[in-house]
Amino acid sequence: MPGNELHILPDNASLLQGTAEFLRDSIADVLSSKEHCTIALSGGSTPRGLYELLASRSFSADIQWDKLHFFLGDERYVPHDHPDSNFRMVKESLFRNRKTEPAYLYPVDTNLTPREAAAAYEQALRNVVGKDGVLDIILLGLGNDAHTASLFPNTDVLDEKTAWVKELYVEKLNAWRITFTVPLINAARTIVFLVSGASKAEAIHHVLRGPRNPRLFPAQLVKPSQGVVHWFVDDEAARGLS
DSSP states (O other), rough: OTTTEEEEEESHHHHHHHHHHHHHHHHHHHTTTTTEEEEEEOOOOHHHHHHHHHSSHHHHTTSOOGGGGESEEESSSSSSSTTTTTTHHHHHHHHTTOOSOOOOOOOTTSSSSSSHHHHHHHHHHHHHHHHTTOEEEEEEEEOOOOBTTOTTOOGGGOOOOSSEEEEEEEGTEEEEEEEHHHHHTOOOOOEEEEEESSSHHHHHHHHHHOOOOTTGGGGGOOSSSSSSSEEEEEEHHHHHGG
């Protein structure tokens, strides 16, 4: 399975612990040679547990928070205080023990139109990472339909070749999303998938074991130009690999 490195953990607690340790060490590795580390975060329930762990005393003291720039790999087109907002979830979990507003957590401006919000977020990225668009770490999840970020099956955004961030209307959700595109994701130095639960077994099978059909299984498009993709998977999800 060239290009993919599997880390299979027995249960959710072990999965979160192993991923947190990997991220902590990856951040330290980046900061050993750079002044700042750029990280894109995923939304969802499983990442919330990971972020809470990273914010805990056992990890937080070993992370140089003032040297990290956090972006959102995708966002729901809702106000920042909405229960569905990824920005809100990240603030309440990863930054829950921080006494001040996180200076380097970049929100999507959902007061703009979806198209304007995508363009503004791309500009925010360019201001931090430069014209090459290389993020140090991207954390991704996997949906039951094999989508990742907001790259949903059979959507036009899958064909995007130049923009880093795009808006899309997801018919089945009756909602707008703002998402990183495939070129931006694949330019990252380190890509980490976090996948948990039996409901993801079929999706992970299609992505890593099934025939190539990225229109139906968009996570197949994640093939970085440098390095490997690290898959952190619990036993239940990993049943799809047997």
